[in-house]
Amino acid sequence: MLTNARMLFVALLTIAATTSIAEINDPNKIISFYGTGADSCGALVLEFKENSPRDMLKYKGTTYSTKANVYAQWLSGYLSAYNLFVSKTGDVNSASHDIWGPLEWIHQYCKQNPTDTVIRATGSLILFLSQQQELQLPANNQ
Structure with a gap:
């Protein structure tokens, strides 16, 4: 049984992960992200210049x-939530x-885009990875 804190966490992840990647990358759409x-x-x-x-x-x-x-930890969590709640392939x-x-x-x-946010970069990454997956799928699995 999920505790109230766990249910709230799952709900927040669901909201964050189901925001469309196209919306994240839309420069006219204002979406609040934290952390x-x-x-x-x-x-x-x-930071990457100073630390690995x-x-x-x-x-x-x-x-x-x-x-x-x-x-790295943030990206791991974001991609995991995306896989769990949004991805058609699960990965x-x-x-x-x-x-x-x-x-x-x-x-x-x-x-190449220092004024963008990390979340916008992540949205672009997900679009890229999704397109790569579509190119690799056999015609009968699309």
Whole structure:
């Protein structure tokens, strides 16, 4: 049985994940996003210059995430929610099954579009991955 907190979390994920990617990428549509996804692409690029998303910081026996690692965790969560609630295939990232390829794709996108947000970069990534999947599907499975 789901607790109230879990039900609220699932409801919020459903709302966030079902927002159409086209809406996210529509420059005329205003959608509020909070946290890491609301960061600018420029902030992501600067962080990746200083830290690898695979690195963690250790201080006095405690391990801490770098902001670069937080971007990787955020993207993992976003793509997982997208797979759970939106994706027709259940895995929009079926070509690589890890987060590092999509994260590098976003990094390259952000280098070219530093004033975009991370969520807009993620929307573009999902559109790209979805188009790649459609190209790879046999004609009888479309």
